[in-house]
Amino acid sequence: MIHNDKFQIEQMMRGEHRVLLLKGIIDEDTNLDQLLSLNGPLIFSFQAVTSINSCGVRTWVNFMKQVANRPVYYDGCPPLIVRQMNMVPSFVGHAKVLSVFASYICDSCEKEKMLHIPNKSFGKNIQESFPCEACGNGEMEFDGQPQQYFAFAK
Numbered sequence: 638m639i640h641n642d643k644f645q646i647e648q649m650m651r652g653e654h655r656v657l658l659l660k661g662i663i664d665e666d667t668n669l670d671q672l673l674s675l676n677g678p679l680i681f682s683f684q685a686v687t688s689i690n691s692c693g694v695r696t697w698v699n700f701m702k703q704v705a706n707r708p709v710y711y712d713g714c715p716p717l718i719v720r721q722m723n724m725v726p727s728f729v730g731h732a733k734v735l736s737v738f739a740s741y742i743c744d745s746c747e748k749e750k751m752l753h754i755p756n757k758s759f760g761k762n763i764q765e766s767f768p769c770e771a772c773g774n775g776e777m778e779f780d781g782q783p784q785q786y787f788a789f790a791k
Contacts, residue, residue: 641666654678656712660685663693669700679704684713684738694721694728701730710735713753716780722789729789739763739786745775760787 644661709732719737721728738751748771763783769775
């Protein structure tokens with residue numbers, strides 16, 4: 638669909654819904670205009686986004702203004718996207734966030750693990766730690782403060 642050296646968007650079907658898988662770097666060279674011609678709800682999967690800079694945030698915010706009259710959903714948001722959602726409320730705009738990934742780090746071996754968190758769990762009963770499968774000695778602990786991480790959901 639959209640493809641350049643740094644950023645790609647691929648369409649995939651999830652049941653009867655079209656999901657737009659975002660991959661790579663969202664920056665000043667990112668052009669989202671092709672998405673304006675799509676019909677139906679826009680469901681964005683952010684899990685393969687590796688970086689976003691301030692120009693990319695501005696591009697995204699401007700795009701969200703252009704689709705303000707359409708249903709928009711965010712899915713699989715990694716911590717780098719969650720940070721933007723918390724710092725720049727217009728990054729989320731009117732979108733409904735379906736899920737995020739949260740980082741956990743072992744207090745013994747320092748291995749990192751990403752857990753998928755559905756929206757029904759945002760800020761509620763978040764598992765703050767669990768045994769580390771990698772070393773078997775330590776605890777995987779939530780990287781940060783859950784109430785701050787899920788601030789966008791309030």
